[in-house]
Amino acid sequence: MPAKEAIKPVLQLLDSGNLVVRDDGDLSDGGYIWQSFDYPCDTLLPEMKIGWDYKTGRNQIITSWKNSDDPSPGEFTLGLDKPQLPQLVLERIWTKQARWGPWDGAQFSGSNALGDQS
Secondary structure (H helix, E strand, C coil), rough: CCCCCCCCCCEEEECCEEEEEEECCCCCCCCCCEEEEHCCCCCCCCCCEEEEEECCEEHHHHHHECCCCEEEEEEEEEEECCCCCCCCCEECCCCCEEECCCCCCEEEEEEEEEECCC
């Protein structure tokens, strides 16, 4: 599907913290050409979603910073596992550290800390 083009593009920071690009003539709610909430980084804000975007096939995850002075990607990620097994997973360098799930549509059914507990 070709990307929607704006005749008069407008960049707008919404009260939610979502940075959006929209066409000046399109004032409909959610009629965005691009939005930052589709590309989560290190902070999960209200109204932001993580997990699988079925339209794009992309798994939206949040990733830690390398350290407090270096915003490049760090060792930790938080996101949903495969779409067939929707559980929230915390990973460190692609090794599962903890999981919460599976998701039943209303809540996660439990949690499991993985690895050495000593």
